[in-house]
Amino acid sequence: MTGRTHIMGGLAATTVAATLTDLDPVWLxxxxxxxxxxPDICHSGSKIGRRFPILSKLINSIFGHRTFTHSLLFLLLVRFxxxxxxxxxxxxxxxxxxxxxxxxxxxMTKQGIKLLYPVNITVRFPLTTRTGGAVENIVLLALTIVTLYFGKDIVMNG
Structure with missing residues (x-):
């Protein structure tokens, strides 16, 4: 998926969470x-990889793309x-x-992710799409609608 879809995915997830929790919606x-x-810090062409090129190239040279930085282990490390x-x-x-x-x-992409890294198992949906294709645009639209729908509740009640 592209950077704009990942941004909207994060916005959609946290906008929904903001309506279901007492967490500060602005920070969330x-x-x-x-x-x-x-997670795309491992890809030098990504939005975050271009922002931190040395770190991105270092991580990519050690782990590659969609391995460690797309794993539960990385999620736990970042949380810590x-x-x-x-x-x-x-x-x-x-x-x-x-x-x-x-x-x-x-x-949802053909490449999938190594969610259980360092275990070499690729996790992907049974039906996949390619990055930047028409299906991704539909997913982006759906995420935008979710964000707007739940976002209106935050604005009206917050």
Whole structure:
């Protein structure tokens, strides 16, 4: 999936979560957008990879693409590191939800992800699509509709 779809996935996940929890919606949704991009730090052509090129190339040379940074192990590591630098539960939850949405979206592609890394098992949906194709545009539209639908409740009640 492309960066814009990952951002919208993080926004959709955290907008829904903001309506179901007492977490601060501003921090939650802001962090969700960031979390939606974080796993692609392993890809130098991604939005986040272009922002941090040296780190991106280093991670890619060690792990490759869609392995460690697309795994539950990486999710736990990021959660641990965030807990060392902040106690903002809304921010941490937003990053985690954004990353989880990224994993889910990339599982919809033919390449899939190594969710259980270092175990070499590829996780993907039975029906997959290619990155940047027509199906991704439909997914992006659906995520946008979800975000707007749940976002209106936050604006009206918040």
């Amino acid at each position: 949704i802001f962090a969700g957008a960031i979390g939606g991009l974080v 590191l965030l807990s060392l630098v902040t106690n903002n539960t809304s921010f941490i939850t937003g990053i985690m939800l954004g990353m989880a949405s990224h994993f889910l979206l990339d599982s």
